[in-house]
Amino acid sequence: xxxTVRGTRPGEDARPVAGTGLGHRAPxxxxxxxxxxxxxxxxxxxxxxxxxxxxxxxxxxFAAAFVENRTGVAGLGVVVTVAAFCFLGPLVYHSDQVxxxxxxxxxxxxxxxxxxxxxxxxxxxxxxxVGGQSALEISLAVALVATCFGALWGAVSGYTGGAIxxxxxxxxxxxxxxxxxxxxxxxxxxxxxxxxxxIVVLSLLSWLGPARLVRGEALSLRTREFxxxxxxxxxxxxxxxxxxxxxxxxxxxxxxxxxxxADAIIILATLSFLGFGLPPPAVSWGGMxxxxxxxxxxxxxWEVYPAGLIVMVTVVAFNFIGDGxxxxxxxxxxER
Amino acid sequence: MIGYTLRRLVxxxxxxxxxxxxxxxxxxxxxxxxxxAILGPRAGPAEIAAFDRLNGLExxxxxQYLTFLSHVLHGNLGYSYRxxxxxxxxxxxxxxxxxxxxxxxLLLALAISIPLGVAQAVxxxxxxxxxxxxVSFLLYSMPSxxxxxxxxxxxxxxxxxxxxxxxxxxxxxxxxxxxxxxxxPVVTLTLVNVALFARYMRSAAVDTLxxxxxxxxxxxxxxxxxxxWRHVLGNSLVPVVTLLGLSVPAVLTTGLVxxxxxxxxxxxxxxxxxxxxxxxxxxLGITVIVGIATVLGSLLADLAYAVLDPRVRYD
Numbered sequence: 001x002x003x004t005v006r007g008t009r010p011g012e013d014a015r016p017v018a019g020t021g022l023g024h025r026a027p028x029x030x031x032x033x034x035x036x037x038x039x040x041x042x043x044x045x046x047x048x049x050x051x052x053x054x055x056x057x058x059x060x061x062f063a064a065a066f067v068e069n070r071t072g073v074a075g076l077g078v079v080v081t082v083a084a085f086c087f088l089g090p091l092v093y094h095s096d097q098v099x100x101x102x103x104x105x106x107x108x109x110x111x112x113x114x115x116x117x118x119x120x121x122x123x124x125x126x127x128x129x130v131g132g133q134s135a136l137e138i139s140l141a142v143a144l145v146a147t148c149f150g151a152l153w154g155a156v157s158g159y160t161g162g163a164i165x166x167x168x169x170x171x172x173x174x175x176x177x178x179x180x181x182x183x184x185x186x187x188x189x190x191x192x193x194x195x196x197x198x199i200v201v202l203s204l205l206s207w208l209g210p211a212r213l214v215r216g217e218a219l220s221l222r223t224r225e226f227x228x229x230x231x232x233x234x235x236x237x238x239x240x241x242x243x244x245x246x247x248x249x250x251x252x253x254x255x256x257x258x259x260x261x262a263d264a265i266i267i268l269a270t271l272s273f274l275g276f277g278l279p280p281p282a283v284s285w286g287g288m289x290x291x292x293x294x295x296x297x298x299x300x301x302w303e304v305y306p307a308g309l310i311v312m313v314t315v316v317a318f319n320f321i322g323d324g325x326x327x328x329x330x331x332x333x334x335e336r
Numbered sequence: 337m338i339g340y341t342l343r344r345l346v347x348x349x350x351x352x353x354x355x356x357x358x359x360x361x362x363x364x365x366x367x368x369x370x371x372x373a374i375l376g377p378r379a380g381p382a383e384i385a386a387f388d389r390l391n392g393l394e395x396x397x398x399x400q401y402l403t404f405l406s407h408v409l410h411g412n413l414g415y416s417y418r419x420x421x422x423x424x425x426x427x428x429x430x431x432x433x434x435x436x437x438x439x440x441x442l443l444l445a446l447a448i449s450i451p452l453g454v455a456q457a458v459x460x461x462x463x464x465x466x467x468x469x470x471v472s473f474l475l476y477s478m479p480s481x482x483x484x485x486x487x488x489x490x491x492x493x494x495x496x497x498x499x500x501x502x503x504x505x506x507x508x509x510x511x512x513x514x515x516x517x518x519x520x521p522v523v524t525l526t527l528v529n530v531a532l533f534a535r536y537m538r539s540a541a542v543d544t545l546x547x548x549x550x551x552x553x554x555x556x557x558x559x560x561x562x563x564x565w566r567h568v569l570g571n572s573l574v575p576v577v578t579l580l581g582l583s584v585p586a587v588l589t590t591g592l593v594x595x596x597x598x599x600x601x602x603x604x605x606x607x608x609x610x611x612x613x614x615x616x617x618x619x620l621g622i623t624v625i626v627g628i629a630t631v632l633g634s635l636l637a638d639l640a641y642a643v644l645d646p647r648v649r650y651d
Binding site: 170171173174175176177178179180181182183185186187188189190191262266269270273274275276286289293296297304308311312315316319 | 362365474486586
């Protein structure tokens with residue numbers, strides 16, 4: 001478990017942090033060298049270059065390794081394409097997503113409307129773009145907030161241990177005990193959903209996974225020599241958590257963050273499909289699907305399949321990136 | 337083992353206590369006042385005062401919480417003013433239907449994913465493995481309602497094989513009496529779970545296959561099938577048992593969506609309807625039940641793990 005953590009930070013090989021570098025070194029069996037107490041800046045610079053030199057030749061940069069992972073790159077390509085479609089698309093392809101037009105309802109795909117129109121006469125292609133904007137914005141924000149908070153919570157809990165750890169983890173257990181969708185629906189009925197509110201609420205329900213994950217990492221990292229070294233050198237707990245535990249768990253954290261985005265897109269699409277997402281005139285992929293299913297029996301396929309497909313493609317792409325990141329990290333560990 | 341079980345039981349009890357605090361807090365999060373939310377805009381000050389007195393809302397928060405806790409412990413989950421029915425009778429009425437839907441789907445999912453996962457592990461990186469991994473990846477990446485809609489579009493509207501709606505009977509016997517209508521919701525829930533379980537089963541079997549005792553069994557000349565049945569399957573099932581316990585929230589989430597898509601008369605649909613009608617007591621009561629199910633699931637998973645794998649000892 002510990003091994004998957006070490007050196008998994010993107011770009012770490014170029015500039016190792018002093019504490020991490022010390023961790024890689026075997027303890028001196030003879031005890032002749034003094035414990036690494038309070039290194040001068042010069043000394044730690046020497047250590048850094050000594051550490052970094054042999055590795056630079058042997059190991060490629062993280063980006064170079066990731067590029068060789070075909071699924072990961074494909075996922076990244078799709079995400080960039082979807083993002084460009086949603087955010088740049090409206091600049092090229094103009095459509096009115098505000099005014100309903102009864103004259104244009106349920107038009108089949110054809111000239112002027114490549115993907116047809118929906119029951120309110122909105123152009124489907126343009127609507128996919130606008131709906132994607134909120135989906136991507138919210139899910140990326142949620143992944144960021146939830147990951148940062150969860151990682152910090154888990155690192156503090158795992159590093160501190162004892163009663164504080166027990167209390168912090170029981171809090172996680174309690175919130176995790178209620179499946180997110182039930183809490184989300186309840187909160188959506190009590191408060192009127194807005195973009196910031198959705199980000200806050202989804203984050204409040206998504207930080208639990210990273211918290212547990214990082215706590216596990218912290219539990220094993222806290223017993224490592226480089227943590228002892230920092231403590232012996234007089235480093236405070238906040239420094240150990242912030243500068244040593246968290247950076248060392250960054251690999252696990254970033255893989256998980258990618259999956260968080262995928263999960264957030266799904267849960268957001270589910271919420272808006274059920275009718276508890278952003279209220280109109282906001283556009284969402286789930287909402288489009290929900291409206292389109294009304295016409296499933298009428299054969300208006302263009303109102304259902306494009307929205308369903310784009311959700312699926314985006315989620316698959318984020319999962320691909322996550323898998324690719326994880327595989328790259330694992331492969332780099334084997335190389336060492 | 338006894339010590340571990342006791343500690344784990346205490347931990348579960350603490351989490352359940354925390355759950356009641358959370359639900360109590362959710363109830364008090366309703367903006368404005370509860371009386372207004374339930375009695376409606378036309379209620380006068382006298383009615384609101386009477387409601388507050390009747391429900392103890394004028395008492396201190398801690399005292400209110402203790403009352404709430406005592407109610408929950410006695411199986412009183414609140415009262416739905418919309419349905420004019422107690423929430424616990426509602427739950428007692430709907431829960432058997434859910435157990436049918438979820439039970440059948442879980443059994444099917446295990447029956448498919450266990451052999452599938454082992455087969456994938458044995459034929460790693462071959463066609464079957466790639467296809468199965470790809471399909472579960474797709475299933476895993478789509479919202480469950482989208483899968484349900486695809487099945488409806490294909491098998492209920494495209495070809496009229498199955499009805500698009502779940503059985504509409506109110507009793508469990510009635511639900512079982514209409515097996516054709518039960519097919520699509522069960523298949524949706526099964527496929528989603530297969531996608532989840534097969535991944536774990538595959539990696540568990542891959543781990544087991546690499547163990548020395550498997551190599552030994554092969555080396556001493558046991559037939560391949562015997563090795564698989566006696567040594568690989570049993571040992572790979574241990575993590576799956578844990579997964580089963582931990583998958584309760586995922587199953588309940590999918591259950592809610594599937595019940596909505598297929599209009600299945602269960603707790604999930606009741607929760608949805610309660611949410612649409614702002615029927616807070618029903619929402620919160622079901623939340624308590626769902627939370628209890630999740631906590632019990634993870635408790636059983638941990639205990640089963642300790643029983644199945646004697647090496648696991650937490651001291």
